[in-house]
Amino acid sequence: MKMNKPFPKKADYVIIGGGISGVSIAWNLAKKGAKNIVVIEQKFLSWGATGRCGAGIRQQWSSEANCILAKKSIEFFEKAQELLEYDGNVEFKQEGYLIVGSNEAEDKQFEDNVKLQNSLGIPSKKLTPQEAKEIVPHLNIEDVYSATFCPTDGHLNPFTTTDAYYKAALREGVDFFTYTKVTDILTKNNEITGVVTDKGTIETNHVINAAGGFAKEIGEMVGVDIPVYSQNREILVTEPIEKIQGPMVISFSKNIYCQQTPHGAFLMGRGDERPPGYSMESTHTFLDEMAKTVTSLLPPIGDLRVIRQWGGLYNMSPDHQPIISDSTLVKGFYMACGFSGHGFMLAPMTGLLLSEMILNEPPSLPVENLKLTRFDGKDIKEYEKSVV
Numbered sequence: 001m002k003m004n005k006p007f008p009k010k011a012d013y014v015i016i017g018g019g020i021s022g023v024s025i026a027w028n029l030a031k032k033g034a035k036n037i038v039v040i041e042q043k044f045l046s047w048g049a050t051g052r053c054g055a056g057i058r059q060q061w062s063s064e065a066n067c068i069l070a071k072k073s074i075e076f077f078e079k080a081q082e083l084l085e086y087d088g089n090v091e092f093k094q095e096g097y098l099i100v101g102s103n104e105a106e107d108k109q110f111e112d113n114v115k116l117q118n119s120l121g122i123p124s125k126k127l128t129p130q131e132a133k134e135i136v137p138h139l140n141i142e143d144v145y146s147a148t149f150c151p152t153d154g155h156l157n158p159f160t161t162t163d164a165y166y167k168a169a170l171r172e173g174v175d176f177f178t179y180t181k182v183t184d185i186l187t188k189n190n191e192i193t194g195v196v197t198d199k200g201t202i203e204t205n206h207v208i209n210a211a212g213g214f215a216k217e218i219g220e221m222v223g224v225d226i227p228v229y230s231q232n233r234e235i236l237v238t239e240p241i242e243k244i245q246g247p248m249v250i251s252f253s254k255n256i257y258c259q260q261t262p263h264g265a266f267l268m269g270r271g272d273e274r275p276p277g278y279s280m281e282s283t284h285t286f287l288d289e290m291a292k293t294v295t296s297l298l299p300p301i302g303d304l305r306v307i308r309q310w311g312g313l314y315n316m317s318p319d320h321q322p323i324i325s326d327s328t329l330v331k332g333f334y335m336a337c338g339f340s341g342h343g344f345m346l347a348p349m350t351g352l353l354l355s356e357m358i359l360n361e362p363p364s365l366p367v368e369n370l371k372l373t374r375f376d377g378k379d380i381k382e383y384e385k386s387v388v
C-alpha cells in the first residue's frame, strides 16, 4: 500500500474505516466524480469484521429490505471482477445457499420466505429433505424437516474483494491512510468542520462513519447516539480437501453455517448470542459446540483437522437491518453501520446508496427504512424485544 503521501490538511470527504463498507463508499463516491476523498483506517484494510467474516452472500431473507439489498448487491458481485477492473481474483463462488429446517414452525417460515423472495425475483425454492440431500449428498437428513435453496446465492473472498475496491478507488484518486486512528471529530454550529487523528487534523465538512464494531464511539464524537452495540462471533477454518460441497449450508435451529471455499477448506461459524462488548476472543466452548453440531449435520467434516479459529464483531442494530444514513443533528455526518452480521454481502448497495445520499442524488432504492430516523421516538429496549 502506498503510504508515502503527506498527511492531508484538508479533504472534501473523510471516510472512517477501511473495511468493505468504507472501500465501497470511497469507490462509489469517486466514481460519481467526488474529489479529495480520504479513507482513514486505524490498523490495516480488512482488519475489522470484513477480514474475519464468512463472506457469504444470500438473498434468502424474511424482510423485503434485506432481500432487495442482497439481490442488487449480488448483481454487482456477479460483475465485480470486471467493474472493479481487478487484476486479482475476488473468488466469487455462486453455488447457492441450502437452508435446512428441523420443525413445522421453520417449514411455515420457509413457505412465507420463498413466497416473498419469489415475488421480488429471487429464484429460491422449497425442498424436501431428499431433494436437499441431492444437492449436498453428505447432508444428514435425519433431523431435516424441509429446506430452501437459492442457486444464485454465493460466497467471495473478503480480502481480495476489499483489495479490488481499494485498488479501483486508488485509481479514481482516493487517498488511504492506514495505522491512523480517528480520535475526535470537530463541529461548529452542528456542522462537521474537521477530523482529529493521531497523525494530524484534517479540515473537512463531510465525515462518513464506516467504523464497523466501533461505529457507536464515532457517533459519540459528534453527539449522535447510534443505537447499535457490538458482539463477538466466532468462526473456524479446516484443512482443505477435494471439493465435496457446492452450497453454503445453514441451519437456524442448530445455529450454524458451513461452506467449502474454492481452496477446499471448510469455513464455519455459529450464531450464539454474546454479551455486548469488544472482545474478539476465540474459545474452546465454541470449538466444542461447533464440532458437535457440524458433525451431526454434515458428518464427513468430523474427519477434518481445524487449522485456525478466531472471533470478530457483529455490529447489531435494534431491528437487525443496516443503518445507512445521514444525521438530522449534525450536518455533514453520515453513517453505514449496524449491519448485524450481514454487512459484507450488502456492501455494493451500501456504497451506492450512501454516495447518492451524500451527493444529493435520487436514491436507487427507497432509503427511509434504512435511516437513523426510523428509531426516532422509540424506546430502543422495548423495540428490540418486539422485532427480535
Ligand SMILES: Cc1cc2nc3c(=O)[nH]c(=O)nc-3n(C[C@H](O)[C@H](O)[C@H](O)COP(=O)(O)OP(=O)(O)OC[C@H]3O[C@@H](n4cnc5c(N)ncnc54)[C@H](O)[C@@H]3O)c2cc1C
Binding pocket: 016, 017, 018, 019, 020, 021, 022, 040, 041, 042, 043, 044, 045, 046, 047, 048, 049, 050, 051, 052, 053, 054, 055, 056, 057, 180, 181, 182, 183, 210, 211, 212, 213, 214, 233, 234, 235, 269, 311, 312, 313, 314, 336, 337, 339, 340, 341, 342, 343, 344, 345, 346
Ligand atoms: C465471524 C463473522 C462472520 C460473518 N459472516 C458474514 C457473512 O457470511 N456475510 C456477510 O455479509 N457478513 C458477515 N459478517 C458481517 C460482516 O463481516 C460485517 O457486517 C462487514 O464486514 C462490516 O464491514 P464494515 O466495513 O462496515 O466494518 P469493518 O470491516 O469492521 O471495518 C471497520 C473498520 O473501521 C476501523 N475503525 C474503527 N474505529 C476507527 C477509528 N477510530 N479510526 C480509524 N479506523 C477505525 C476498524 O479498524 C475497521 O477496520 C460476519 C462477521 C463476523 C464477525
